[in-house]
Amino acid sequence: MANITILGSGGFGIGLAVMLHKHGHHITVWSKFQKELDDIRKNGEQVQKLPGVVIPPEIGLSASLECIRGSDLVLFGIPSSFVRSVAREASPYITSDMVVVNTGKGLEEGSMKLLSEVLTEEIPQAAIVVLTGPSHAEEVGRCISTAVVAASKSAAAAAYVQETLSNQCFRIYENDDIVGCELGGALKNIIALCAGICDGLGYGDNTKAALMTRGIHEIARLGVAMGARAATFSGLAGIGDLIVTCTSMHSRNRRAGILIGEGIKPEDAVKQVGTVEGYFCCHVAYKLAQQMGVDMPITEQLYHVLFEGSDVRDALGKLMSRPSRHENEECSYLRDMMN
Secondary structure, X not given: OOEEEEEOOOHHHHHHHHHHHHOOOEEEEEOOOHHHHHHXXXXXXXXXXXXXXXXXXXXXXXXXXXXXXXXXXXXXXXXXXXXXXXXHHHHHHOOOOOEEEEOXXXXXXXXXXXXXXXXXXXXXXXXXXEEEOOOOHHHHOOOOOXXXXXXXXXXXXXXXXXXXXXXXXXXXXXXXXXXXXXXXHHHHHHHHHHHHHHXXXXXXXXXXXXXXXXXXXXXXXXXXXXXXXXXXXXXXXXXXXXXXXXXOOOOHHHHHHHHHHOOOOHHHHHHHHOOOHHHHHHHHHHHHHHHHOOOOHHHHHHHHHHHHOOOHXXXXXXXXXXXXXXXXXXXXXXXXXXX
């Protein structure tokens, strides 16, 4: 069994903590906010972000990064906008024999970098592994069967995470396509926002199916342009994560989209729901697609809705009235998938 420190006391961090504790690991959860930890200890659960999931008293809680010392694994479970700052603060406590695992799904604003790149820059002494896939905290914390992917440039580190964290309710597959796995996890939040908007507008299953199908199409298009393998997007980190985020009410991105579709201003919807990674990721992905010269029409229209005040019905109308084309036009990544 491993000594594991989880940085972040949000829903997914706590869900992982509870699940891994049940399977014999020694768990410590860190948060920058002592009051949040005090509330967790007092209530025996994370009331705001993961209500109903009991947190055993044996799980350690700490507001000091000193708790990292002696860990085998250090898991980042924090929003993308805080990954760099926390990694910089945590780095002095992380040694080369530890493995750092990122569970966040997003891109860094400004630099447009993958979170694994951010962690590598701030913690160069440790191997970085990305843990991603369809994994709602509400289900992970209740030990409902879940399958995810561990991706890393280090095959040994990915194998260690797979061997250490896998159990009867949490199955991990290895993957060496870290770019594809991260992009799939980040960009599906954009499509989930769009799916929620369509729900809020009262549109049906046909619309959502079209969005999801064409959404994974443009995600893969950008991914392949950035060096990812097309086949990754047909797996857990791609279509698997997209399905669960677009269809589940556990999804904050979908819930925020529903509010936007119902007429709530995007910034107000984000405030109401909480952390909505797709909102921030859309801004980065739109700029990244322009920089890479990749056509991402769904992302483009969502960008206009979120940041330029475009009407959601007009945005969907523009998508539906684009010039007719062959379904597989400009999809060289499909040939890569078949090879």
